[in-house]
Amino acid sequence: MSAAGILHGRVDARRFENNAATRESPWVRRAILGVALAFFVLFLVLPLVAVFAEALRKGWGTYVHALTDADALAAIRLTLLVAAVSVPLNLVFGVAAAWSIAKFEFRGKHFLTTLIDLPFSVSPVIAGLIFVLLFGAHGWFGAWLIAHDIKIIFAVPGIVLATVFITVPFIARELIPLMEAQGREEEEAATVLGANGFQTFWRVTLPNIKWGLLYGVILCNARAMGEFGAVSVVSGHIRGMTNTMPLHVEILYNEYNFAAAFAVASLLALLALVTLCLKSFIEWKASQAAKDTE
Amino acid sequence: MSIQVQEINKQFGSFTALNNVSLDFPTGELVALLGPSGCGKTTLLRVIAGLETADSGRVILEGEDASDTHVRERQVGFVFQHYALFRHMSVFENVAFGLRVKPRKERPNEAEINKRVHRLLELVQLDWLADRYPAQLSGGQRQRIALARALAVEPRVLLLDEPFGALDAKVRKELRRWLRRLHDELHVTSIFVTHDQEEALEVADRVVLMNKGRVEQVGTPQEVYEHPATPFVYGFLGAVNLFHGRVEGEHVKVGEATLPHDGRDADHGVEVVGFARPHELDIVTDLAETRGVEAVVSRVLAFGASARIELDALEGAAERGEPVHYEVVLTRERVAELALSEGQHVRLVPSSLRVFPREAA
Numbered sequence A: 001m002s003a004a005g006i007l008h009g010r011v012d013a014r015r016f017e018n019n020a021a022t023r024e025s026p027w028v029r030r031a032i033l034g035v036a037l038a039f040f041v042l043f044l045v046l047p048l049v050a051v052f053a054e055a056l057r058k059g060w061g062t063y064v065h066a067l068t069d070a071d072a073l074a075a076i077r078l079t080l081l082v083a084a085v086s087v088p089l090n091l092v093f094g095v096a097a098a099w100s101i102a103k104f105e106f107r108g109k110h111f112l113t114t115l116i117d118l119p120f121s122v123s124p125v126i127a128g129l130i131f132v133l134l135f136g137a138h139g140w141f142g143a144w145l146i147a148h149d150i151k152i153i154f155a156v157p158g159i160v161l162a163t164v165f166i167t168v169p170f171i172a173r174e175l176i177p178l179m180e181a182q183g184r185e186e187e188e189a190a191t192v193l194g195a196n197g198f199q200t201f202w203r204v205t206l207p208n209i210k211w212g213l214l215y216g217v218i219l220c221n222a223r224a225m226g227e228f229g230a231v232s233v234v235s236g237h238i239r240g241m242t243n244t245m246p247l248h249v250e251i252l253y254n255e256y257n258f259a260a261a262f263a264v265a266s267l268l269a270l271l272a273l274v275t276l277c278l279k280s281f282i283e284w285k286a287s288q289a290a291k292d293t294e
Numbered sequence B: 001m002s003i004q005v006q007e008i009n010k011q012f013g014s015f016t017a018l019n020n021v022s023l024d025f026p027t028g029e030l031v032a033l034l035g036p037s038g039c040g041k042t043t044l045l046r047v048i049a050g051l052e053t054a055d056s057g058r059v060i061l062e063g064e065d066a067s068d069t070h071v072r073e074r075q076v077g078f079v080f081q082h083y084a085l086f087r088h089m090s091v092f093e094n095v096a097f098g099l100r101v102k103p104r105k106e107r108p109n110e111a112e113i114n115k116r117v118h119r120l121l122e123l124v125q126l127d128w129l130a131d132r133y134p135a136q137l138s139g140g141q142r143q144r145i146a147l148a149r150a151l152a153v154e155p156r157v158l159l160l161d162e163p164f165g166a167l168d169a170k171v172r173k174e175l176r177r178w179l180r181r182l183h184d185e186l187h188v189t190s191i192f193v194t195h196d197q198e199e200a201l202e203v204a205d206r207v208v209l210m211n212k213g214r215v216e217q218v219g220t221p222q223e224v225y226e227h228p229a230t231p232f233v234y235g236f237l238g239a240v241n242l243f244h245g246r247v248e249g250e251h252v253k254v255g256e257a258t259l260p261h262d263g264r265d266a267d268h269g270v271e272v273v274g275f276a277r278p279h280e281l282d283i284v285t286d287l288a289e290t291r292g293v294e295a296v297v298s299r300v301l302a303f304g305a306s307a308r309i310e311l312d313a314l315e316g317a318a319e320r321g322e323p324v325h326y327e328v329v330l331t332r333e334r335v336a337e338l339a340l341s342e343g344q345h346v347r348l349v350p351s352s353l354r355v356f357p358r359e360a361a
């Protein structure tokens, strides 16, 4: 059990709390707690409440109307489509990258690890511009794409590409430390027992990482649906065609259509809440699993 | 199945883990690989299993070069140093794994798998744990489950990496007897790694002693214990006393004293190190004797059937690079007769010294 504690970096806070030697004086604790709570309410809870309050200010009728508007529905559909393409792509890539980084030694391993973090360190706008530079009408492959009548920028493929790029790190980053901690021994044991590569992966590796993987997928999905910057650059903002939900919110807002903007925004906020619930459920599940296997 | 390894070399970077290792493991024997930590035991076992590729040399299984045979096809059972049980599977599923991953043609049906797993669990005497998960088992139980899992695929050789490493002394003793009995039942060619000399000598048909990636000696437990081939083996297999001196005919001149030696590897005038086990030394209290080496009694530990006496060398031994401690085992009667007291000066008389040239030691 102590190993589990170290492995997951969790030290029971009560140990400090109940120990006179490590306990802080009451007013220090209250002050710190007060600051944290005030910050939490001001920056996290209040905006969330505001979104729903604004969305429903003009009543349910307007709310439902804003969401069933043709452009809004198109934006929702596009957002779902983008997530449905980019999450599975990154699922495959993330597992493959994490697997090779965690379980094998090869040249350029460090470089690959750093590369995976690139989308985190580059501003999303730049990420979008990279794709415009590559596939835009005046980009490197622009002429060729026009000649073959393929549209990437200001079209759905560009939006998918930008989203995939932005969400690359989520799953791989989640899995690498997990797989490294688990080592190669179980896989070696499976191989000695006669399992082939696929059987080893399916029966041994995957069950060991499933909670981490799900966690990564949830985060990846939340980002894929919520991404604004990179998508904004490549989308072209064509109503009913290349607008995702975040872009649609912006357009409505710029048109002073606040009720509709907040109605669509409330859907994104809802997504965030669902994501948080799933996330804490998975964390709980994973810690249960860790307890069972330590 | 017989195993031969021929001239195996293995480097990790610039570090030599295996240095020209050649060994023969005949069919049906239980062989112990014995050596200090880091000497390459695990590496050798992994090379035999195919989990590691040697830089050069060959692994021959049943007369056939297995260098190009995939781990899957070598039909070895491997028990890992840290068990490596599948943590998300029950004990039953762990043992059944090897059967479930067989190609469809060879895979037994569910009833057959059920029967075979339970038979194996009975063999390791843990049938009642079938539904538990590895985390809910004790170290000794995990060990036996790992063994059952390895046996499920009916391996032609069994490789056990420090099977009792993580267990306490009492459980180790039980399990090593149990392993011996199991081997006598199954007669699978087995190699087990250990760094516990007592374990190796007690359980194995033959013992391979390794040091720094080399094989130092191969032989039956009796052979290696009674006739160590190198100073390393002598020192590794039990407590030992060292005497630095020079050969003079039938004797070794150690300081002022002349001690008898066993007559091997000893040309006249050669600088040697003589080895004697604690029970091969006697103590005389008469300092006027010319036999023996003078020492000071530091502790007398008299419990059990025999008594152990620890002694210090006279001043100045350390400066000359000579040993500073001695250990003697005598019978309780002999100790009573000598009536030793701490701080008393005595003489140590070996019945015979096993000598090795100084540079080899």
Ligand SMILES: Nc1ncnc2c1ncn2[C@@H]1O[C@H](COP(=O)(O)OP(=O)(O)OP(=O)(O)O)[C@@H](O)[C@H]1O
Pocket: B012, B013, B015, B017, B035, B036, B037, B038, B039, B040, B041, B042, B043, B044, B195
């Ligand atoms: N993958 C590796 N990379 C680098 N060095 C290694 C690797 N595996 C083993 N070594 C080195 O090779 C040497 C032999 O290792 P090995 O695991 O075979 O030792 P061992 O005899 O099994 O020791 P122990 O009794 O501690 O298990 C050690 O010094 C170790 O540091």
Ligand SMILES: [Mg+2]
Pocket: B041, B042, B043, B081, B161, B162
């Ligand atoms: Mg080892």
